Amino acid sequence: MVVESRHEEVRRWLSGVGTIAAAVNTEVALPRLVDLIARTACDLMGYEAAGVLLADRDEHSLVITGAHGLSPEYVARVNAEHTIRLGSGPLAEGPSSRAFRSAEPVAIEDISADPSFHPWAGLAREYGYRAIVAIPLLVAGVPAGTVNCYRTVTHRFGDDEITLLTTLANQVGIALQTARLRDRERETIADLERLNASLTAQRHLLEQAEEIHRALTAVALRAGGVEAVADALAVLLSRPVLVTDPAGQRLADARHGDRIPQAEPPEPPGDAPRSGLSEVTAPSGPGATAWTTAPVQLGEELVGRLWVPGRLTELSALDRRALEHAAVVCALELLRRRTAMDVEWQLRGDVLAELLSGDASATVRARAAALGHELARPHRVLVARADAIDGDARQPAGIRRLLGVAQAVADRASPRPLVTSWGDCVLVLWPETTPAPGRDPHAAAEAVRQTSRRALGGSTATVVIGQRCTRLEDYRSAVRTARGALGLAQLRRAANRTVTLSDLGVYGLLLQLDDPGELLRFADRVLAPLRGYDAHKDSSLVRTLRAYLDNDLSTRRTADMLYLHPNTVGLRLKKIEELMGVSLAQPDALLQLQAALMAEDVVGSTRPQHVSPDRR
DSSP states (O other): OHHHHHHHHHHHHHHHHHHHHHHHHTTOOHHHHHHHHHHHHHHHHTOSEEEEEEEOTTSSEEEEEEEESSOHHHHHHHHHTSOEESSSSGGGSSHHHHHHHHSSOEEESOGGGOGGGHHHHHHHHHTTOOEEEEEEEEETTEEEEEEEEEESSOOOOOHHHHHHHHHHHHHHHHHHHHHHHHHHHHHHHHHHHHHHHHHHHHHHHHHHHHHHHHHHHHHHHTTOHHHHHHHHHHHHHTSOEEEEOTTSOEEEEEOBTTBOOOSOOOOOOTTOOSSSOEEEEOOSSTTOOEEEEEEEEETTEEEEEEEEESOGGGSOHHHHHHHHHHHHHHHHHHHHHHHHHHHHHHHHHHHHHHHHTTOOSHHHHHHHHHTTOOTTSOEEEEEEEESOSSTTTTSHHHHHHHHHHHHHHHTTSSSOOEEEEETTEEEEEEEOOSOOTTOSHHHHHHHHHHHHHHHTTTOOEEEEEEEEEOSTTHHHHHHHHHHHHHHHHHHTTOOSSEEEGGGGTHHHHHHTOSOHHHHHHHHHHHHHHHHHHHHHHTOOHHHHHHHHHHTTTOHHHHHHHHTOOHHHHHHHHHHHHHHHTSOTTSHHHHHHHHHHHHHHHHHHHHSOOOOOTTOO
16 A cells, blocks of 8 residues: 555656646746746645746845635735845844755744744734745756745645655756746847838838938939929829929929828928928818828028929938939939029020120011010010018129029910020010910019018019010110119008019109200209209208108108207208298199109119129
8 A cells, every 4th residue: 555655646747747748848927937937836735725936137135926725915015015034134034034044944843933924924824824844946957036825824844745855846946947938039039120120111211211312312413403393203203393483483293192282381491401301281171181291491591492292201211212203302302403594594695795785686586486485475574573672682692583483484385585684683575375274474573572582581572564565676765664663662662562664653654754964954953953052051841841742741740750859941942932932832842842843763673783793
């Protein structure tokens, strides 16, 4: 019987160890393995409960990692409230801590009688545990934790019992080491798989980046223009693309599939970044949408914008790179276009200079025809200029922007209008065509005026629609007249308007006189007494007279305008009457003086400007 009992004990022992080995060979996860170890200890030894405690990463404490028969609440409370420490202090003197540090088993027959178990005694009694044995768990000869077995009655753990548990713990250590090696192997394989996936993704990104570079570089090399840049970018981003100038005028657009950029993007706010990508959302309402935009710059100058519908967050890192790269290529294309346009504007300016010199030869007509302009066809003269005197609106950079606005409007017309600059003005010779919506001179002038605000950074512009020219000989006087009308309109504060000669009334009629010299002689003759007195006495009689006439002969309003006392104005008016030998109460005298001042304004507005070589 003893032999059979011994055989049965060995069989159970081997079966338990075999169960643990089989679990390791089938790559059971570590949490399940430690639970299996605890259950095997209970099954082999007949204990009511068992737990496997493993040291944390820093070996500061032991944590119940697997259990069988132990209450889950007991496990949670020990780990959270009565943590078994491995350093010093009351929580580091229990059987588990001592077994870990000494690598020797520690048994307590009655936990209520052992002071070292005092921190956990009340909790153990609450769940019915009376005796405990802690067996060190060694992995490659180094303590890794303990196997704790519990009895619900006081129990003396015999030498054979502890030896058997130690042997089991040694087998468990081997199994634990194998399981940890398998876990590390799995982690290593997972890390390698992630690394491989990352490398594959990076290679794919590099291939896509190379494709972006190749596609956009090809556009730059073949000088395909901003249209080709938009087409290439639409393919790369799989979405429509729009290119605009700083004034918001379309330079190019590209569809993607059935999607075309029909809606106009909103105007970027004044604080929109001049570098990098940004998002601009259209005002709420039907058709409202968000746009991602990339500035196109030449040095510090903003020369355009790339737009794609959608939010910035919808674009991948590669999409953003493509958009930024496209902005650079677009800048090169616009620089190429600008260089060509500068040459063309120069040539047009030469044609204009010859027309203004009175040259009406066939050579001028031929040179204009070579640039695509039919001067033999009737044209209407348009002249535009920024209203702001300060800032750069009337400087070369501002004139260029206004010139670009006029060119963009002219590019939509056929036959081709002649666009160039003249001093600080932009001149357009608009050919007459069959009436069509948006193609008549007035619509063109309005388009230039309304668009210029964005191009000039908020500054407005005034546009004059001048005379109709049917012969080459007509252009000289027509341009002079339109230029004079523009000066008068801005001088008399009729700014930010589209003005015709008829809008100027008598001034418009005077501007159309063929000999402005006669107007100057008339004005000098009439106003000579007043000018002589002003020069000799350093007074302001001419200025006072002009203010008096502008204020409808009101002495009080004239005084307010000149910041003078009404009596002072009255004395000046008497001096004017004395010098002129007339009474300001006589209509004929007032008419002559008013005509002289108007003639002076007209002559001042039509005096020719010096035209620099590049006419900007």
